[in-house]
Amino acid sequence: MLTVNPVKSLQGKFDLPSSQDLFLLAVVTAVASNQPVVIKPIKISPLLNHWCDEFSRLASFQFDSGSCTVKPISSEDATSFLMLDYDYLPYKDLIIFILLGIGKTVAFRSVSQKRIDVICETIRRYGADCEVKTFDGNPGITLSKPPSISETFKVEERDISPLMGLYLGTRSAFTLQTTFPFANPLRHLAPVFGHEISFKSAVPRENDPFARRLKMLQSATSNNQGQKFNLTCDFSHPKTSEELIEISLPGDEILSTVMLSAKCLFPKGSFVISNMPLETWAAPALSFIRKMGCKVSVQETHRTSFGSAGMFSVQKCDLVGRKVECNPSSLYSVHLPAMTVLAAFAKGQSVFRNLQDLRNDEPDGIDQLETCIRTLGARHGEMPDGIVMDGGKDFDGFDLAGNIPAHIAASFAIAGLKCMGTTTIEDETLKMRWPDFESYLSQLYDLRS
Template identity: 40%
Template sequence: MLTVKAAKAIGGRIVLPPSPDLLLLSSVTALGAGRPMRIAPVVSCPLTEGLRELLAPALDIAPEGDQWRVTPRQDDDAGSITLPAASFRFRDFIVFLLLGLKKDIVFAQTPAKAIARWQSLARSAGCEIVSKDRNGGAALSLMSSEAFAIPAAADADALHALLGLAMGLRRRISHQIDFHFPSPLRILLPALGYAFTLKSAGEGAENEALAKRMRFLRARKKSDQGVSYLLNADFSAGSNDEAAITLPGDDILGSILLAAKGLVQRGNLVVENMPLEPWATPVLSLLRKMGCRPAVQETGATSGGRVGMIQLQRFDLLGRKTDCTPLYQYAAHIPSMVVLACFAQGQSVLRGLGALRDDEPDGIERILTCVRALGGRHGEMPDGIVIDGAKQLDGFDLDDDLPPSLGGAFAVAGLKCLGATSIADTGLSQRWPGFAAMLDEIGEYRK
């Protein structure tokens, strides 16, 4: 158990470790591209060792200092990969990429609602996913893909998943959208040698065939905001050369630290190596909506985009409404946003969370269980959460093991509470073995 004491100040300088989520995403895209890859930096921890074991049937992963050398196994044309039933980041993209590569995906426990959603999405794209019982779990296979096409009405979450299928099937796609598509794939895929562009649809077409398709899509789908973009991706050909991938910092830990600083504003905390791209900064965006003017300085570039250092200035925590769309961008940051809402003035509303109910256990209910343990007041919607903030709450206990993003967010909530807080830290120690020491380093505790 992790014990957290009330803090009167938070300060210091934290350099974020590399993101294990981007490590997994990069490794799987190496498999999809069928090319070797060097990924750096990689910090060994129980979570990264678990990822090596998870990917071992399809990838030869050789640690070399602070790097991974990843090579797709050539003898795995008809292999299978076992994935955890619990949700993980970028899961839809990864599942569809593996299915497109003709891998069987095995779940030791069946995530029934998620499987039903994937099957429905595949049908909308002209494909068929078959689920069969296997040793008490489920095995998924892609049985039909000849008619694959991204539906005109695909939203950002659907498009993100179907890009994985297009990559696995080695297809070219051209699709008009009315959103800017915040995703690390926009930078990662070109680093793998794939043509991937997102341009304003008003910039013109490269040829008459493309121009005709754009006119057709405009007729089928109009932008709510009057702005549309054309996404082009070509997965039909790639390079066999070794790719070099540089990982950004762990944005989930960065968001947890920004939430901690928003709760305890005395002191000066600098968070370094924080990804600055929209896909990684929902909490920073929420803080800005609350009135905070963060000091942000770009310091470098990675295969996940720009990174830099962030400092928060003093501000008033105010309740705000947030549409958490696309959900793949927000999901792992929602716990930190909820913790900020619990201490904000007024009411906060988070919408667009409906797919979290497909998780097992129910993702929304799991968050609300933690809110109730904290003593927060909440309401519930089918696709969201309503929270009435409180200026002060008491220390609390969470005995159930939680995902790191959830456990970490409610651990820093304890810094703002009166009295001690205890959090089950098995998940935390898997991802961030030094989490408790980090809190002690930055926190000046009340006596």
């Protein structure tokens, strides 16, 4: 059980440990590309060891001095069946579809029938097909027909990750047109393996400078209406080298959001987060706090295999409630608890929309988060596709029990730092993901007297 007491400030420098979720995505991409890699830096945790055990029949893992060498097992010797813990699996809409594309039967512990149905519906949406069988009471999915989409396919933001996963797994290519920007972890990672990704404007360039400037002003005031982009992903010709490809990881994207929210609740004092992933898909909370009125300083310090990373600090923070369209919801879900904690302490109303997909899980993802918000004491209302909150009040300490996912437990631990009394939180999953989480906090905060 984690005990959290009120603090008066948060200061110092926090160097984020490397991302465990991106480690697993790199492993699965290496398996799909049949390419040995060395991934670094690595911070071992019980969760990382759990994943290595689950994927040990697809690749070998050798840890050494902060790095991990991953060598895919040949297709003849590798397993064709995987049993995975659905609750612990990150980037589900990428990893699951990559594995299915490779030709694996993927079975899940602790998954709802609604979620299985959604996965199958998604596969069929792309012209592919699948079969579902039960293994010791656990549902498993096998791809029975590869994907096939045309350039006229009407793509939505929620489609990008599953499409890229299936086509990467089947080592094929697609081209389609979108009306929204492209933000995805594979955008930078896939080219490291020799895959080709191109994302360009489909609107002809205006040669006249005055007309070009006028068009830019019109697009800026039309909420991106009329924008069109061509996205091409070719996964058919990966590198075929026996030499190790080096994969560099940024800091933990979920922990960065948790620490970012902590600093916004305690704006006094100097606090810097380093090694923070700065790509749009990794830091949706960054745009949220800017909309809330926070002035932040972001400095890129280095590039990783997943894009830019750098330093973050808060210069001024006036939290005001805002509306957020969480699209696609898969990129927001793990960051949402920290964002709702900020909304609980912000002035005015905050609305989080486009979260209906969370209702396909068991327990219901929106209901689970609302239970925690209610336990904190924040005012909120339920919507079919989201949450509405009224913030701006003080809270007493609270007790959060049960099997709470780590990203929720960590976020509400931060809320406990701002409360007037003692807070206790069940920390089993928290210790599995971040065994040093309590020491992270104790090194940074100053207790209230």
